[in-house]
Amino acid sequence: MSSKTCLTCQETLRGRSDKKFCDDACRSMHHQQKAQDELGSLRQINALLKKNRQILARLWQSKKSEGPKLLLQRMALLQQGFVFDFHTHQSSDSNGRRIQYWYDLGLMEEEDGRLALLLF
Ligand SMILES: [Zn+2]
Numbered sequence: 779m780s781s782k783t784c785l786t787c788q789e790t791l792r793g794r795s796d797k798k799f800c801d802d803a804c805r806s807m808h809h810q811q812k813a814q815d816e817l818g819s820l821r822q823i824n825a826l827l828k829k830n831r832q833i834l835a836r837l838w839q840s841k842k843s844e845g846p847k848l849l850l851q852r853m854a855l856l857q858q859g860f861v862f863d864f865h866t867h868q869s870s871d872s873n874g875r876r877i878q879y880w881y882d883l884g885l886m887e888e889e890d891g892r893l894a895l896l897l898f
Pocket of ligand 1: 784785786787788789799800801804
């Protein structure tokens with residue numbers, strides 16, 4: 779017979795086999811912890827997205843309004859702390875090329891591997 783333990787305090791559970799917690803206090807503590815963990819990872823991802831946008835916004839501001847499109851090297855972005863793992867949304871242009879966005883600023887990969895900076 780396998781004995782199950784409380785998900786919060788690891789106490790051995792007695793009674794119904796579908797029990798997960800020894801009491802209501804352990805149950806609510808578990809759900810609170812889970813909510814806090816979720817909030818923590820949301821904050822982390824939001825911080826990464828905002829940092830990415832800041833990096834792109836700085837580059838966008840450095841671009842001359844009448845100049846040609848701004849092409850960036852992936853490595854140069856990485857060196858500034860850019861994280862490609864998360865983006866806010868994506869779309870594709872008329873040629874089916876993917877554009878990834880960080881809020882209002884997007885990157886589209888050119889054939890040579892460089893990234894064109896675009897405004898949404
Ligand atoms: Zn417990």
